[in-house]
Amino acid sequence: MDKNNIKKQNVYISEEEKTIDWNEIQNAFKKTFGTEIFTSWLQKITLIKEYNDYLILGVPTRFFRDWIVSRYLDKILEQVRSFKLSLNRIEFKIIEESSRTQDVVKIDELNKVTEIKDSILNYNRLNPKLNFSNFVEGKSNEIALSYSKKVCEHISRYNPLYVCGGVGLGKTHLLNSIGLELQSDNNVMYISAERFMYHFIKSIKKNDMVNFKDFFRKSSVFIIDDIQFIRGKESLQEEFFHTFNSLMDKGSQIIISADRTPMKLDRVQDRIKSRLAGGLVVDIEIPDLDLKINIIKEKILEIQNQFKEKIDLSDEVINYIANESKTNIRELIGILNRVIAFSRVHNKILTVNDCKNILKDVFSQIRVVTVDKIQNIVSNFFNIPLSDMLSQRRSRPLARPRQIAMFLAKKMTSRSLPEIGRRFANRDHTTVIHAVKTITRLSEQDDEMKKNISQLKGLLLE
Numbered sequence: 456m457d458k459n460n461i462k463k464q465n466v467y468i469s470e471e472e473k474t475i476d477w478n479e480i481q482n483a484f485k486k487t488f489g490t491e492i493f494t495s496w497l498q499k500i501t502l503i504k505e506y507n508d509y510l511i512l513g514v515p516t517r518f519f520r521d522w523i524v525s526r527y528l529d530k531i532l533e534q535v536r537s538f539k540l541s542l543n544r545i546e547f548k549i550i551e552e553s554s555r556t557q558d559v560v561k562i563d564e565l566n567k568v569t570e571i572k573d574s575i576l577n578y579n580r581l582n583p584k585l586n587f588s589n590f591v592e593g594k595s596n597e598i599a600l601s602y603s604k605k606v607c608e609h610i611s612r613y614n615p616l617y618v619c620g621g622v623g624l625g626k627t628h629l630l631n632s633i634g635l636e637l638q639s640d641n642n643v644m645y646i647s648a649e650r651f652m653y654h655f656i657k658s659i660k661k662n663d664m665v666n667f668k669d670f671f672r673k674s675s676v677f678i679i680d681d682i683q684f685i686r687g688k689e690s691l692q693e694e695f696f697h698t699f700n701s702l703m704d705k706g707s708q709i710i711i712s713a714d715r716t717p718m719k720l721d722r723v724q725d726r727i728k729s730r731l732a733g734g735l736v737v738d739i740e741i742p743d744l745d746l747k748i749n750i751i752k753e754k755i756l757e758i759q760n761q762f763k764e765k766i767d768l769s770d771e772v773i774n775y776i777a778n779e780s781k782t783n784i785r786e787l788i789g790i791l792n793r794v795i796a797f798s799r800v801h802n803k804i805l806t807v808n809d810c811k812n813i814l815k816d817v818f819s820q821i822r823v824v825t826v827d828k829i830q831n832i833v834s835n836f837f838n839i840p841l842s843d844m845l846s847q848r849r850s851r852p853l854a855r856p857r858q859i860a861m862f863l864a865k866k867m868t869s870r871s872l873p874e875i876g877r878r879f880a881n882r883d884h885t886t887v888i889h890a891v892k893t894i895t896r897l898s899e900q901d902d903e904m905k906k907n908i909s910q911l912k913g914l915l916l917e
């Protein structure tokens with residue numbers, strides 16, 4: 456595999472960069488959010504790393520992160536993008552208060568060390584808070600959980616173990632728990648498919664493939680998260696296939712997660728699919744009411760222990776939250792954090808009605824506005840067939856609505872630019888950036904456009 460081969464492909468590479476001035480962004484935060492929110496939340500965020508398309512920001516606690524994510528993420532992203540348009544994602548890293556300054560120094564030092572080492576310390580670190588003891592069992596995850604535990608007892612019996620399920624249902628939590636359980640007696644490697652690719656590309660550029668291969672092939676337990684990321688990336692698949700085979704040959708345990716079953720991994724080589732399906736495939740399903748309630752209770756206990764305070768939520772309120780959150784567990788926890796923060800600030804025991812008010816905008820945003828809905832409403836609004844709007848044709852009467860739909864998808868959903876591009880007949884993320892810029896400009900200059908956008912927003916939030 457040589458450099459030229461890689462270049463031909465449409466892979467998305469993240470390179471570390473240093474172009475933004477964090478102080479400047481902090482000042483902008485202060486203006487946008489006001490002093491109160493700024494000093495209690497945003498000021499405490501630090502910049503850890505900057506890449507071409509995303510930032511890694513440091514926050515003091517997990518609760519802090521969940522709170523920021525559930526309330527301010529969209530605005531934060533919008534703000535940082537006004538400084539650097541290519542950013543489309545923010546990752547948070549939790550830095551314990553006491554070791555914060557120390558950590559930042561460490562990361563600076565790390566830049567001088569080899570990239571592979573960098574990966575172990577920064578990205579392969581297992582999160583001690585995602586373990587078996589705080590993974591709540593329910594009907595939707597009992598099989599996945601039980602085999603995850605069995606893998607820990609009998610290495611290589613179920614090989615590979617392939618855990619699949621929709622977003623936010625607990626895959627990363629399970630994989631992480633397995634890693635923690637096995638790490639004392641094994642050489643555990645835990646990495647997301649995206650990071651795997653990052654190191655793969657880096658090693659090719661540095662002409663250091665030998666090191667790369669050695670590094671990944673020496674593990675006795677290899678855990679790779681979100682394997683669907685390799686779809687459509689030929690040379691990455693090639694490398695993954697060899698890594699996979701060589702690990703299997705030496706009897707290492709492989710654990711994989713994905714958002715779909717192996718056979719549904721389109722644009723993945725057949726030989727890889729059948730390898731992935733060759734061990735045991737377990738599924739995590741949408742949680743039922745019981746599980747959601749139990750998870751809420753578990754989280755309340757965790758927060759109480761962490762903050763040493765009593766959290767009073769009535770069964771009625773817990774039931775309400777569990778019933779309202781329909782999509783996934785990550786959303787459920789985000790909502791719970793919101794409710795708890797509200798009761799903390801207002802120092803009162805909440806009623807179901809209070810919750811309804813607190814969550815009104817969360818639900819309308821999370822649940823109602825999807826890329827599909829935007830596409831349907833926009834094509835109806837301009838009276839053009841949806842298939843034409845999504846087609847490759849570039850005539851103005853189709854191109855404008857298409858750009859408007861992309862713009863709305865960026866503004867009203869949490870989808871990333873590449874994800875939005877894919878939903879528009881596999882367009883590139885730069886096309887989406889261009890659409891967002893164009894429509895932003897037009898809606899400032901052109902009254903007709905301004906009116907259309909505001910009507911469309913109204914229709915979408917109805």
Ligand code: ADP
Nearest residue numbers: 589590591621622623624625626627628784785
């Ligand atoms: P995925 O990787 O499938 O997208 P995650 O593992 O990141 O999902 O889970 C999302 C959030 O929900 C995490 O905070 C995780 O700890 C929590 N979570 C998911 N399932 C459970 C469970 N069964 N018990 C406790 N917490 C859970």
Ligand code: MG
Nearest residue numbers: 626627680681
């Ligand atoms: Mg995950």
